[in-house]
Amino acid sequence: MNVFCFGTGKAGGNVVEQLLRYERQLKTDFIVGAAACDTTAADLDALELIPEDARVLFGTAETNGKGFEGDAARGAEAAKREHRQLLEPTDSAPIAASDAFVVCAGLGGGTGGPTAAVIAERLSELYDQPVYGVASFSTSTTDSRCASNTLRSLRQLVSATDHVFGFDTASRVKDEDEPVSEETYDTLDAELARRLGTLFAAGEVTTADDVGASVVDASEIMNTLRGGGLATLGYSERPLPARDTSVVGRLKRLVGDDAESVDQIDSQSRITTQTREAVRGQLTLPCDIGTASRGLLVITGRPAWLNRDAISQNQGWLEDQTGSLEVRNGDDPRPDADALSVLVVLGGVAPPERLTALQAVADGDDPNDA
Ligand SMILES: Nc1nc2c(ncn2[C@@H]2O[C@H](COP(=O)(O)OP(=O)(O)OP(=O)(O)O)[C@@H](O)[C@H]2O)c(=O)[nH]1
Known part of the structure; x- marks a missing residue:
């Protein structure tokens, strides 16, 4: 399945980079284009594989390129206001060759989650291809702002897309309240990319010998994800x-x-x-x-x-x-x-237990009270 990928915010950009890395490693070709949209200039500069002309810095009037630091309401406003600019990387891309769009974000912050929902909405209005979200939940499970950002952004992303692949990063780190190193994020995102890449690469047959008795093609994937929700x-x-x-x-x-x-x-x-x-x-x-x-x-x-x-x-x-x-x-x-x-x-x-727990944190309950 050929996909055009967007990464929003720092986490989203990192997931797309790891997908590009996996595509290279597999020596296959399922990504027709990749773009990143962020309000933090340094995070866009740190990207290596997403082409420079497909990196969009927005919200600069408010943040001066320093990000929204978890303020998702302001992030949403900026993304809505600058939605045209966010989609610019698709202007010169071979969109007709793409079977689907994939919009990746980490949901706890101020930029990635709200921006992913705005991009997904616009893509659905403009194109016939399905739009899939990739939602990496925050590693912190006790910060109430992070929790409410995650829940709100997830709701918006589920309603703006044809399906959302969920990734509960907190279930993979030892101590949910300890800061997570960049190395750990890279390992987590590479693991997610391997799974997504295996799915998208399936059916991208390169030689006649590769044709399986029952190869997976893009329509099988789309039918599995039909109807929306969380995967x-x-x-x-x-x-x-x-x-x-x-x-x-x-x-x-x-x-x-x-x-x-x-x-x-x-x-x-x-x-x-x-x-x-x-x-x-x-x-x-x-x-x-x-x-x-x-x-x-x-x-x-x-x-x-x-x-x-x-x-x-x-x-x-x-x-x-x-x-x-x-x-x-x-x-x-x-x-x-x-x-x-x-x-x-x-x-x-169905919504997993993690979301119920995050709801309690967002509502101000002490998660250690139970
Ligand atoms: N999977 C993954 N998660 C990350 C990474 N960096 C941060 N996170 C998590 O993702 C959430 C969102 O963080 P960022 O992506 O840095 O935030 P942002 O969306 O860029 O928004 P602001 O920085 O607030 O403007 C945080 O709660 C972190 O737990 C990353 O590289 N990979």
């Missing part, structure tokens, strides 16, 4: 046995005999183990998966390991776990892959 992503990646590097093995590949012989029981059990690991391990948004209205299972790896029977069986298992009969599946064959990965997308999940 969570589960993921498991494990190395595959190395390919035959003997002279005979390499010779065979040189003459086009690329078939890898794989033990079917091994491939089956890997897919089953990793699907359970993806769902039972850390979801980007820990939640009750029984509330999901739709799901998608994507298996990526060398073609010989993509066992169709195992993929169908695990699709059935996911249907049982979610109670949804709308679980799709597909594979993404990558002849050079050295790992097998399983991505699970669960869409339309």
Whole structure:
């Protein structure tokens, strides 16, 4: 699925940078364009991969390029007032080649959340492609302004988009009240980018040999995300046995005999183990998966390991776990892959406990009272 990405605020810009990094690492091409919009000049300057002419500094009259420091009401005003400027990076971009827009933001601050909602609204008015949000919740769970910014921005983003991928960063840091280092943010954002990138890269078939028995295409992803709401992503990646590097093995590949012989029981059990690991391990948004209205299972790896029977069986298992009969599946064959990965997308999940807890903090309750 080809996407045009916006990153708003510092966190949003960082997520888009990590997505671009993942795209490079995978040697694939699913990002048709990337832009960043921020009110803090230094955060835009720190970006490395988003092109300079696609970085928009706005709100300068109020902030002098220093950001809104958590004041989301002023951030929203500036984004609404300067909405034309925010969309300028799309002017010269090949928007027709994009299947969807992706707008990424961290929600606790004054710029990212409100700006993402304004951009998403404008994109929906102007274009037919779906608009997906990526919402990274604040790592702080005790600051009431952060909590109310997160809740308000999330509500706005859900109503302005076709679906929002939630990322509960606080569930991944040891101490939610300790300041988070840039290194930790990079690790968290790279983890999110790997999951989103696996989803978007699926179906971006590059050679005829890559065509799987059931490749995931953009419409499968769109159908899974149809209806709006909040989505969570589960993921498991494990190395595959190395390919035959003997002279005979390499010779065979040189003459086009690329078939890898794989033990079917091994491939089956890997897919089953990793699907359970993806769902039972850390979801980007820990939640009750029984509330999901739709799901998608994507298996990526060398073609010989993509066992169709195992993929169908695990699709059935996911249907049982979610109670949804709308679980799709597909594979993404990558002849050079050295790992097998399983991505699970669960869409339309009920608001997770984290949001209830943030509501209590926003309302002024002491989270330690319970
Ligand atoms: N995932 C991620 N989260 C971040 C990062 N930096 C900050 N955050 C979190 O995201 C929330 C928003 O912070 P920023 O993105 O810096 O804020 P902003 O949207 O630029 O808004 P202002 O600085 O208030 O103008 C904060 O509550 C932090 O917890 C980052 O690099 N990655």
